[in-house]
Amino acid sequence: MPTGVHDSAFIVNAFRARHPQISADPHAALWLCERHEHWATRYAQQVGQSEVLVHVLRHRFFLERLKAFLAATPDAALINIGAGFTSYPYLIPPGIPCCEVDTTLTVAFKQQKLAEFEAQGLLPARPITFLPFDDLNDPAQLSRLLAQLRTWLDGRPSLVLLEGVLFYLNLSTIENLLAGLASIQATGDIVATTSFRPEECQKAMFLRLVSYCTTDYQQAHFSPTTLPNRFYRQQRGYALLEHRNCFDLQRTYAPQEHLGVAEDVLEEDLYVMQCT
Numbered sequence: 001m002p003t004g005v006h007d008s009a010f011i012v013n014a015f016r017a018r019h020p021q022i023s024a025d026p027h028a029a030l031w032l033c034e035r036h037e038h039w040a041t042r043y044a045q046q047v048g049q050s051e052v053l054v055h056v057l058r059h060r061f062f063l064e065r066l067k068a069f070l071a072a073t074p075d076a077a078l079i080n081i082g083a084g085f086t087s088y089p090y091l092i093p094p095g096i097p098c099c100e101v102d103t104t105l106t107v108a109f110k111q112q113k114l115a116e117f118e119a120q121g122l123l124p125a126r127p128i129t130f131l132p133f134d135d136l137n138d139p140a141q142l143s144r145l146l147a148q149l150r151t152w153l154d155g156r157p158s159l160v161l162l163e164g165v166l167f168y169l170n171l172s173t174i175e176n177l178l179a180g181l182a183s184i185q186a187t188g189d190i191v192a193t194t195s196f197r198p199e200e201c202q203k204a205m206f207l208r209l210v211s212y213c214t215t216d217y218q219q220a221h222f223s224p225t226t227l228p229n230r231f232y233r234q235q236r237g238y239a240l241l242e243h244r245n246c247f248d249l250q251r252t253y254a255p256q257e258h259l260g261v262a263e264d265v266l267e268e269d270l271y272v273m274q275c276t
């Protein structure tokens with residue numbers, strides 16, 4: 001059984017490893033072990049089988065957008081908040097400064113394993129700065145994160161990724177995080193996110209996900225955050241460049257696959273905003 005929400009990162013990574021051609025993440029398999037495979041299988045059984053492909057597709061989308069941004073802005077940096085076991089620094093050109101934010105447990109394990117993978121020649125060395133923050137819902141930790149990101153970024157262009165994490169953050173945390181990012185980023189910089197629209201709460205699958213988080217991630221009194229499309233359209237300091245849904249992504253990146261009917265798919269939409 002997972003020990004907390006930080007273990008969600010192992011499950012999502014296991015999903016990516018099941019479809020490496022679609023996720024375009026050949027490194028996800030490096031992190032696999034029997035225990036995490038078992039968690040991933042149980043999650044898909046409890047919540048819904050379409051969750052596997054949905055997580056794989058979102059990774060592919062963000063990787064494509066990140067590569068396009070870096071091709072147009074080669075001096076940019078990547079900031080990945082709630083990075084988990086994603087491998088973006090190894091999927092983009094070498095030399096791009098990368099900063100990954102996650103819990104102390106996740107960061108410590110990832111650093112140790114990356115050092116092993118690099119020593120074994122399984123991964124090349126990459127310049128990654130790790131910032132551990134156990135609870136970004138704590139306003140003091142969020143302020144510290146924003147101060148550290150400002151210093152680390154040092155005026156460089158950036159893409160900030162929030163993939164699969166807003167669900168776990170309070171609305172006030174999300175608002176303060178985006179306001180803080182708007183004060184750090186410059187015109188043309190990007191924030192890319194995933195979140196559920198409030199309508200998704202009506203689905204039985206959403207209730208199963210909340211129930212799974214309460215039991216398996218041990219999130220007592222868990223109250224997930226959902227965001228309407230207008231939240232992004234009205235975000236101060238940003239213009240909404242792109243809004244995608246997993247059904248569009250399936251047609252684009254995996255036309256041979258089937259997600260199923262909308263009732264059997266948890267639609268975590270994807271948003272790309274540009275700093276104005």
Ligand SMILES: C[S@@+](CC[C@H](N)C(=O)[O-])C[C@H]1O[C@@H](n2cnc3c(N)ncnc32)[C@H](O)[C@@H]1O
Nearest residue numbers: 006008009012082083084134135136163164168
């Ligand atoms: C579902 S995982 C997604 C990981 C990665 N972005 C991916 O797509 O594979 C959510 C991540 O957010 C992190 N996270 C969730 N709530 C958090 C919080 N309150 N403070 C810091 N990190 C948090 C977890 O540790 C986990 O790595």
